[in-house]
Amino acid sequence: MIIAKTAVAIVIKLVAVRLIIVAVVVVVVVVVVVEAAEVVVVVAVVVVVVVVVVVVVVVVVVVVVVLVVVAVV
Numbered sequence: 001m002i003i004a005k006t007a008v009a010i011v012i013k014l015v016a017v018r019l020i021i022v023a024v025v026v027v028v029v030v031v032v033v034v035e036a037a038e039v040v041v042v043v044a045v046v047v048v049v050v051v052v053v054v055v056v057v058v059v060v061v062v063v064v065v066v067l068v069v070v071a072v073v
Contacts, residue, residue, distance in 0.1 A: 004071030
């Protein structure tokens with residue numbers, strides 16, 4: 001169980017760092033796009049970003065669950 005908790009903590013930290021990086025990149029991209037493009041492009045970028053974040057979160061949850069199950073079994 002200690003190994004599982006450590007693994008989960010490490011995964012959460014890695015994910016948090018990646019999400020922060022993604023958020024910063026997204027903000028920069030959105031600012032640039034808003035300066036130089038139309039509303040349609042901005043909406044498309046936002047949709048893509050949301051989809052990517054959701055996929056990342058789902059993958060992380062699955063990985064954490066698998067780690068916990070493996071550690072418990």
